Amino acid sequence: MKKLVVLALFLLLACIHIPVLAQSPPPAVQGTGYQEVDSYRVERMVDGKQVVHLFYNQNCGDCLKTIPYLQEFEKTHPDVIFRYYDIREDNSYRQLLAVFSQEYGIDFSPVPVLFTGDVVLTGYREISGGLEDALYAPGAVTPETTPTAAAPSQTSRTGLTIPLVISAALVDGINPCAFSVLIFLLITIMALDTRRKMVYIGSLFILAVFTFYFLSGLGLFTIIQSAGISRAMSLIAAIIALLFGAVSIIDGVRGKPSQLLSIPESKKAIIDRYVKKISFPGALVLGVLVGMFELPCTGGIYLAILSLLSNRMSITDGIPYLLVYNFFFVLPMIVILAVVAFGIPVERLDQLRTEKRVIIRILMGLVMILLGILLLLEFI
Structure with missing residues (x-):
């Protein structure tokens, strides 16, 4: 069952990504429509002509379709000024996009995003279907410029993102998969070696898990943003979060974990082999392996958070959140290692983990369902 779910996810991502790779990049945008950013201003009219501002990324699939469409539109509409900003190539354009987003009262929008008059259009379908009405609908004429704005703060653009990220991470962090491996590792070390070595090896294990998860998240974040699939990925993540959340709650009620949300039995033997080696390099390898094999346990929450972040900010802005x-x-896991180092028996923690497994499963399920709902609300 798990293999079918993973295979379906990869096939869906491939179907989305293939059209992006199949198209050649648009020609360089030049001429009077290209503007150097000398100040953070939102220009709506210039010399009596309405201005269209397009923010894009040449690695974005929708952008590859949107720019040629606008260039053809520009040829037949000399009464409109078009300005193009590649946010991947120039950091000042990313800052300008933040100013536009604040001025128009929206959160960070994935590219391509078009601003004209009082209208914001996102994605090729919205832009190609709504640009004509945005330009020529009654009441479209606006003041020439709005006052110069300061670059917005992170707080104003991301709202409750930090509390949401911290809460989700803490719930994700108490998952039974990584806990069981860490406790097994500590028990083995305590039986064969010193408490000091236990702290060193446990710390390396936790560092490896942290590094693997951070780099995996950064890689996926980069793919989502560069390919321009943040909205599609948000829908996929919402479905996965709702599905995994329901399964997690059912597992908690039944008191028995399903194969979908646990480390595969075939992989547990590999983990056991590295646990028994009890070496410093082995702890690093073990942390990476656990990070890979426990993705079914934790992937639902992490993927949902990544999708929420990719809808609200750029990669650069997202790194601190990751x-x-x-x-x-x-x-x-750091807390567990610390309390064991100060003398709490590892066996007592293992007993506590077993006793609270039902509550943990249900709590993780509720968080995943909440994140799934939040992702679906992004489409409203």
């Missing part, structure tokens, strides 16, 4: 998420994700 660092925060992954720190709080491993924080419960």
Whole structure:
């Protein structure tokens, strides 16, 4: 069942990504429509002509279709000024996009996004279907410029993102998969070696899990933004979060974890082999392996958070949030290591983990369903 779910996800991503790779980049945007950013201004009219501002990214699939469409539109509409900003090539354009987003009262919008008059259009379908009405509908004429604006703060553009990220990470971090491996590792070390070595190896294990998850999230974030599939990915993530959330709650009620949300039995033998080696390099390898194999346990929450972030900010802005998420994700493991180092028996923690497994499963399920609903609300 798990293999079919993973295969279906990869096939769906491939179907989305193939058209992006199949198209050649648009020609360089030049001429009077190209503007150097000398100040953060939202120009709506220039010399009696309405201005269309397009923010894009040449690695974005929808952008590859939108730019040629606008260039053809521009040829037949000399009464309109077009300006193009590649946010991937120039950081000042990303800052200008933030100013436009604040001025128009929206959160960060994935590219391509078009601003004209009082209208915001996102994605090729909206732009190609709504540009004519945006330009020539009654009341479309607007003041020439709005006052110069300061670049908006992170707080104003992201709202409750930080509390949401921290809460989701903490719930994700108490998942039974990583806990069970860490506790098994600590029990093995305590039986064969010193408490100091246990702290060193446990720390390396946690560092490896943190690094793997951060780099995986950064890679997926980059793919989502560069390919221009943030909206499609949000829908996929919402479905996965709702599905995995329901399964997690059912598992909690039944008191028995399903194969879909647990480390595969075939992979547990590999993990056991590295646990028994008890070496510093082995702890790093073990952390990476656990990060890979526990994705079915934790992937639903992480994917949902990545999709929410990709809808609200650029990769550069998102890196601090990924660092925060992954720190709080491993924080419960850091706490476990600390209390064991100060003398709490590992066996007592293992007993506590077993006793609270039902509550943890239900809590994780509720969080995934909440994130799935939040992702669906992004489409409204």
